[in-house]
Amino acid sequence: MGVPLRMMTSVAGYLLKQKILGKRQYPLVLMLEPLFACNLECAGCGKIQYPTDILRKRLSPEDCWQAVEECGAPIVSIAGGEPLIHDQIETIVQGFIDRKKFIYLCSNAILLEKNLHRFKPSPYLIFSIHLDGLEKTHDRMVCREGVYQAATRAIRLAKSKGFIVMTNTTIFQGEDSDEFRLFFETAKEMGVDGMMISPGYAYEKAPEQQIFLKRESTRSWFRAALKGWRDKKWPFNHSSLYLDFLEGKRDYDCTPWGNPLRNIFGWQKPCYMMADAGYAQSYKELLESTDWNKYGHKSGNPKCQDCMTHCGFEPTAVQDAFDHPLEAVKSMLGMGSGTSAPVPHSLSDETSKKYQTEKISV
Numbered sequence: 094m095g096v097p098l099r100m101m102t103s104v105a106g107y108l109l110k111q112k113i114l115g116k117r118q119y120p121l122v123l124m125l126e127p128l129f130a131c132n133l134e135c136a137g138c139g140k141i142q143y144p145t146d147i148l149r150k151r152l153s154p155e156d157c158w159q160a161v162e163e164c165g166a167p168i169v170s171i172a173g174g175e176p177l178i179h180d181q182i183e184t185i186v187q188g189f190i191d192r193k194k195f196i197y198l199c200s201n202a203i204l205l206e207k208n209l210h211r212f213k214p215s216p217y218l219i220f221s222i223h224l225d226g227l228e229k230t231h232d233r234m235v236c237r238e239g240v241y242q243a244a245t246r247a248i249r250l251a252k253s254k255g256f257i258v259m260t261n262t263t264i265f266q267g268e269d270s271d272e273f274r275l276f277f278e279t280a281k282e283m284g285v286d287g288m289m290i291s292p293g294y295a296y297e298k299a300p301e302q303q304i305f306l307k308r309e310s311t312r313s314w315f316r317a318a319l320k321g322w323r324d325k326k327w328p329f330n331h332s333s334l335y336l337d338f339l340e341g342k343r344d345y346d347c348t349p350w351g352n353p354l355r356n357i358f359g360w361q362k363p364c365y366m367m368a369d370a371g372y373a374q375s376y377k378e379l380l381e382s383t384d385w386n387k388y389g390h391k392s393g394n395p396k397c398q399d400c401m402t403h404c405g406f407e408p409t410a411v412q413d414a415f416d417h418p419l420e421a422v423k424s425m426l427g428m429g430s431g432t433s434a435p436v437p438h439s440l441s442d443e444t445s446k447k448y449q450t451e452k453i454s455v
Contacts (some may be wrong), residue, residue: 096287096330097257099216100168100195108166108415118350118380120166121408122197123364124365126356126437127185128174129151133201135235141174143164148174150357154185161194164376170197170352171219176205183211190217199261203240205247214255221289222248224260224269227276245283252284255273259287259330266306270318277318277327287330292339293404308399312341318379334410343410346389349398350380351408363388365404366395 104121111119130148134141155364161169169189175183177200182221189196198212199221214220225234229242251258260280264273280288290313306314319340322329329336337343349364359372360379367388373379389397413420 096332097195101183101191103195104167104402104411105415107186108411112415120164120351120353121411122162122168122170122190122352122404123161123166124352124354124404125152125157125160125171125440126173127157127171127179127182128177128180128352129357131175131201132203133175133235140260151179151181152355152357154181157355158192159186160186161192162375164353164355166194166353168195168197168198175204175212177208178313179297186212186218188220190215193217195219197259197261199223201235201240202244202247206243206250209247209251209254209256211453212256214257218257219253219257219259219286220248220327220392221259223262224276224280225263225265227272227279230272233354234263245273248283248285257286259289260285262288262290264290264306264311264318265293265311265316268314270314272380272432273318277322278325280323281327285328287402289330292401306399308401309400311339311399314341316341319377321385330355332405332410332414334414335403335407338406338410343413345406345409346391347397347407348382348412349385349388350406351412353379366402368398396432 117250128148128151129141129143131141157171169183171181171182175199179185182198185200186196195217197219201223205220205222223235224241224244224245225231231241231244232238239308248258248260262273277288292306292314312397315336319336322336338345347364352365354361354365355374355376358368359374360376361368362370362373362379362383365387370383373382386392388394390400
């Protein structure tokens with residue numbers, strides 16, 4: 094299934110409206126963290142490291158709804174922390190549905206089975222379940238045994254009740270690409286409606302800094318893991334251009350305002366990954382008070398150089414697809430059988446020649 098058709102058409106209409114209005118800075122997805130509290134302490138996450146008084150804070154439903162009305166994004170990704178800990182999460186979700194916003198409710202799924210009754214199936218609601226690989230790998234990354242089994246039970250239950258369910262996977266240093274090819278097949282066979290995948294970002298608060306991939310390592314890993322993914326019919330919930338980017342077939346800079354983060358502190362500056370510039374009190378202030386030239390690959394900012402996460406680069410890929418629809422269609426079709434991959438400008442001459450002469454395996 095991948096990206097739901099209703100969402101695709103809604104986002105296309107939204108992008109067309111921005112183009113007509115002549116806007117270049119606009120949000121695609123509101124990243125919403127109504128709390129930082131979590132029932133896991135994952136190796137690659139820094140949120141649980143906050144002091145207790147911060148972990149007890151919650152955004153109200155009204156705060157959440159105001160955030161999406163303020164920025165106007167068509168999609169909301171509710172993360173955290175663990176959103177199912179929030180005692181008003183079903184009210185927050187319903188408010189977004191009433192506003193016809195598409196929702197990714199991100200969860201580690203430990204609490205999903207006993208909380209599923211709080212929600213009703215809707216074309217606007219997607220459960221995005223955190224799965225960082227097959228059982229041993231996932232349980233190792235979340236630092237607790239049994240979580241994979243709980244998550245997969247919850248996925249099957251939610252699917253049986255008519256909910257849209259996707260997986261959300263983060264890749265770290267040392268992972269076996271062959272294992273993840275099996276994972277993609279397993280998730281497809283499980284009946285998930287889509288899969289999201291992204292390299293991890295080296296959060297400063299994350300307890301294990303050595304687990305994060307560098308940029309060239311990311312490209313190499315994804316070239317191996319995604320080989321022939323179209324023939325496999327793996328339902329990735331990404332634009333094909335973003336997957337091309339992960340494989341090193343395209344060279345993008347990030348769009349840091351594309352997936353803005355609203356959390357208990359305000360609007361995080363500059364982006365979902367970093368709070369280097371503090372917090373703004375409104376989305377308008379976020380746009381106007383942030384020096385965007387200081388961020389992204391081209392800026393030279395060392396904190397940005399290895400980042401290839403979907404929250405920064407998927408908005409760039411989506412905008413590229415909208416600006417160049419024929420190119421996007423070619424990418425979706427694997428550039429046609431036996432055609433050459435586009436050459437990333439940032440690659441070395443030797444690597445570029447390799448891309449010019451090799452054929453894409455699809």
